[in-house]
Amino acid sequence: MALLEVKNLGISFGGLRAVDNVNFDIEKGQLYGLIGPNGAGKTTVFNLLTGVYRPTDGTIKLGGIDIVGKSPSEICQAGIARTFQNIRLFKKMSVLDNVKTALHNQIRYSLVTGFFHLPAYFKAEREMDEKAMEILRVFDLDGQADYLASNLPYGKQRKLEIARGLATNPKLLLLDEPAAGMNPNETAELMETIRLVRDRYQITILLIEHDMKLVSGICEKILVLNFGTELAAGAPEEVLNNPEVITAYLGE
């Protein structure tokens, strides 16, 4: 059974059909790419998957369980984490705290413990620190753990967002243009990190990307959207040589 099964997914905003009849299955452990020209509905698909929008049609199943109609926080607890196209960090908090906040569902203590700083508080905080630092180390951010998130350079902010998503212990991680605004070196490094994360944490990754080198380099399967509908799907080399896909990107 596929980890994520999307069937007939569609949403209308008034008269605008932003996403229409999109179907795809993502297997466990896969690195799946979602591409398409600007305005194709890629981010809308992400918003549908994470409960920001409620689909007007279709079903989304994560591990066989329907997640349509659940709130974003419930969907995160069900196992989907995401990053945003326009970075959304907790800017006035430290890098470490950004990740520790995301651990809140795994390492918990009661409000009373929080008020009194009972021994359980120290134990949980220590555990959180260790876990957060371990994740930050993967992204080479451990040296800047006590920086304010807003003081990180752009590329590192993108990485921190992935680290934060990863800290929620997801089954499926959605990355919305992780390489946007990065130079070729940074992109290459990011590709390595994404692959490493997948192998090390045994998670499945769905990513939106415009950088074709990154997409063809790491994705095992690609879905192309255009005007909210599927244009093509399959292995990278086959999809990227598809004449229709080339037309959609470059015009006639």
Added chain:
Amino acid sequence: MSKAMKENGEYKNNFVNKKNIITAAVIIGVYILIVVLTEGGVLNRQAKSLLVPIGINIILAVSLNLVTGFLGELSLGHAGFMAIGAYTGAIFTIYANMPEFAEFLLGILLGGIAAAVFGFLIGVPVLRLKGDYLAIVTLGFGEIIRSIVNFMGITGGAMGLKQIPRYSNYTWTYIIMVITLLFITNLVNSRYGRIIRSIRDNYIAAESIGIKVSRYKTMAFVIAAFFAGVAGVLYGHNLSIVKPGDFDYNKSIEILVIVVLGGMGSVKGSVIAAVILTILPEMLRATDDFRMFLYAVVLIAMMLFNSSGFRTRLEESGKLPKLSLPVKLKAK
């Protein structure tokens, strides 16, 4: 090794660590210092009469800071919660027949709980609103409470509720102020504090990492209401009379001014600003007619020279010891 890892040490020794010992020493030291000053006649009667109001304003400012500074929502109804606490506590101590200590302690708790209940009832529907809308609704709430109190028989109406026992004194206020400060600082430095701050910084991202935003917003709002209620009880038992007029929107704004001047999201800043802004009008009493005019001028001047609040000043100077500020400002 990064600084954050070194700071792990702060979680190692549980209760008895260097930081907690210093905090305890400071708390006891300040208390004794003020007792010595008052007993030794250094502080005159006027200064002594300000001790309780200073404590009350600190409790009010720090609790409002939880909502405004840490949660990032503008609430203009803090005086309303204070009023609920003040009247509940006062009615209880007037009608109850118990030893003073038990009666006042229960009154304080009841006042806080009553305010917290109202905080919950109002918070659940209202916290779906954001920014200006929330500010207007909370402003309206404060005024509604004041009007209701005006009409009710048991509250004494517009004439006010009289003959409240004068239980508030320096020791009571100081202990409750310290408890409030410890609770709120602890909370802010816990996973709940991180959640509250993350909602302020980006609520969409907070939702995306599995935080139930409205639940934690309500939680912060209710806790702030509780402490505002407690401050209200102290207030009523200090003056021995409470009038609805004491809790109008001017009072809410006054508390907000303290929070803004101290710095959003800074407990220490709120404490300093509360002390200054409570003493200031009294010091200006000598100028008679120009009092409120000068107060406004001083306030404007303070905001101009201290636009980011006391917090940034404190952090940047590094002269004052860090008690346990949650936000690590590390500009690089």
